[in-house]
Amino acid sequence: MTKAELIDAVTSAKSVPEGLSKKAVQSVIEATFEEIRKSIKKDERFSFPGFGTFNKKKRSARTGRNPQTGEKIKIKAQTTVTFRPAQSLKDFVGGRRSKK
Numbered sequence: 001m002t003k004a005e006l007i008d009a010v011t012s013a014k015s016v017p018e019g020l021s022k023k024a025v026q027s028v029i030e031a032t033f034e035e036i037r038k039s040i041k042k043d044e045r046f047s048f049p050g051f052g053t054f055n056k057k058k059r060s061a062r063t064g065r066n067p068q069t070g071e072k073i074k075i076k077a078q079t080t081v082t083f084r085p086a087q088s089l090k091d092f093v094g095g096r097r098s099k100k
Contacts, residue, residue, distance in 0.1 A: 003029075040081060052085040 001009070010016060011025045036054070039046040044056040061077040085093075 048086075050086050050088045052083055052089055055082050055084070056080075057082050 007022055007026050007029060010029065011020065011022050016025070036046050040054050040056050045053060047053040057080055059078050059080060062075050064073050064075045065071065066073050
């Protein structure tokens with residue numbers, strides 16, 4: 001799904017008030033993702049119940065290999081983001097439904 005498709009889907013969702021423009025929905029979506037980014041950077045995690053948790057993770061420097069030449073290369077330490085899905089998301093994507 002692309003950003004434009006997400007905006008269209010949210011705009012046409014039944015739970016969104018009628019008459020809300022695509023521009024307004026786009027602004028809300030962009031603000032939401034910006035706040036998620038800030039939370040991950042500042043607090044090192046962002047959790048949304050029923051969806052999952054994003055965590056900031058530090059990777060240490062290591063030695064790797066260039067797959068084309070086989071030559072050893074040094075890979076710098078870096079910070080990345082990991083995602084751990086909630087059990088309910090795993091069940092939904094896997095086709096199992098909860099017993100609610």
